Amino acid sequence: MVSVATRAAIDAEIAKMPEKRGALLAALRLVQAEYGYLPPEVMEEVAQIFGLHPTEVFEVVSFYNHFHVQPRGRHEVNVCTSLTCSLRGGRGLLRQLQAYLGVRAGQTTEDGRISLGHEECLGACGNAPMLRIDDTYHLDLDWVRTQQLLDGLE
Numbered sequence: 654m655v656s657v658a659t660r661a662a663i664d665a666e667i668a669k670m671p672e673k674r675g676a677l678l679a680a681l682r683l684v685q686a687e688y689g690y691l692p693p694e695v696m697e698e699v700a701q702i703f704g705l706h707p708t709e710v711f712e713v714v715s716f717y718n719h720f721h722v723q724p725r726g727r728h729e730v731n732v733c734t735s736l737t738c739s740l741r742g743g744r745g746l747l748r749q750l751q752a753y754l755g756v757r758a759g760q761t762t763e764d765g766r767i768s769l770g771h772e773e774c775l776g777a778c779g780n781a782p783m784l785r786i787d788d789t790y791h792l793d794l795d796w797v798r799t800q801q802l803l804d805g806l807e
Contacts, residue, residue: 654694654698655698655699659686661703662683666683668716673679676703677713681699681709681714681720690722690723691721696710696714696722720731724730725761726768727765727807728768728786729770729786729787730768730782730786732770732772732782732783733773733774733781733783733784734747734773735774735778735781737778738774740781740784741782741790742795743781743782743783746796747785749799750769750799753800754767756769761770767806772785780792780793783793785803
């Protein structure tokens with residue numbers, strides 16, 4: 654199931670580590686990049702590569718919020734909901750986004766364009782509220798600016 658190129662990249666990551674298991678996170682990132690998420694059968698294959706029980710791989714996947722076990726939208730929008738961001742409007746922004754997109758945090762829009770989520774801290778408390786779209790951080794947001802950002806996504 655994992656492509657030959659991805660398997661070669663996993664093997665290269667394993668070769669860098671003193672213990673094979675040290676490359677597990679890198680391997681999961683590579684596989685997720687190939688599939689867009691981590692289907693159960695692919696996690697089982699990763700478990701076989703590393704000589705682990707599939708449950709051990711799932712435990713790692715479920716611990717980190719950047720791994721996904723369901724297909725995701727083309728864009729990931731994550732609102733910071735830390736205390737600072739919440740006090741400065743982050744939770745309100747999340748509620749507005751849920752209403753605007755018609756999905757709740759943790760869901761993907763019907764057209765597959767946006768997966769909405771929230772994160773505990775994105776590390777820019779002085780510029781709250783803020784969100785991350787894919788790998789780009791957007792600071793000092795209000796609703797108008799947030800709508801512009803969403804409307805600019807393909």
